[in-house]
Amino acid sequence: MEFRKITVAAAALVAMALAGCATSEQQQRAGTGALLGAGAGALAGQAIGGNTKSTVVGAAGGALLGAAIGTATTPKRRGEELCRYRAADGSVYTAPCDERYYGGGY
Numbered sequence: 001m002e003f004r005k006i007t008v009a010a011a012a013l014v015a016m017a018l019a020g021c022a023t024s025e026q027q028q029r030a031g032t033g034a035l036l037g038a039g040a041g042a043l044a045g046q047a048i049g050g051n052t053k054s055t056v057v058g059a060a061g062g063a064l065l066g067a068a069i070g071t072a073t074t075p076k077r078r079g080e081e082l083c084r085y086r087a088a089d090g091s092v093y094t095a096p097c098d099e100r101y102y103g104g105g106y
Contacts, residue, residue, distance in 0.1 A: 011038070011059070025074055026071055026074040029070035029071065029073065029074050030067045030070040030071045031067070031070070032070055033066035033067050033068075033069050033070025033071070034063040034064075034066045034067035034070065035063075035066070036066050037062035037063050037064070037065050037066020037067065037069070038059045038060075038062050038063035038066065039059075039062070040062050040066075041058035041059045041060070041061050041062020041063065041065070041066075042055050042056075042058050042059035042062065043058070044058050044062070045057055045058020045059065045061075045062075046058070081096070081097045082094045082095065082096060082097065083095065083096070083097040083098075
């Protein structure tokens with residue numbers, strides 16, 4: 001029982017530390033989703049199976065599902081992407097992407 005508490009606490013600390021290292025919003029949302037999913041999965045695994053194996057399997061499955069949902073639900077910010085354009089004189093420059101990029105007409 002004591003070993004399980006230490007393992008769960010260590011896993012939570014590692015997940016929080018890794019989530020704090022994320023650089024983009026998508027990575028932050030994936031880390032947060034994985035952390036929340038692991039917690040919910042561990043609770044569900046313990047409630048369904050009642051043993052350590054089902055708790056660990058539930059936590060792993062919840063972490064994967066939570067990370068996938070966190071990544072998929074990251075809002076797409078328009079105007080942040082930069083596109084490369086060629087000027088009439090042949091020089092190349094970067095600027096925020098216009099509607100040709102989003103509509104596929106470039």
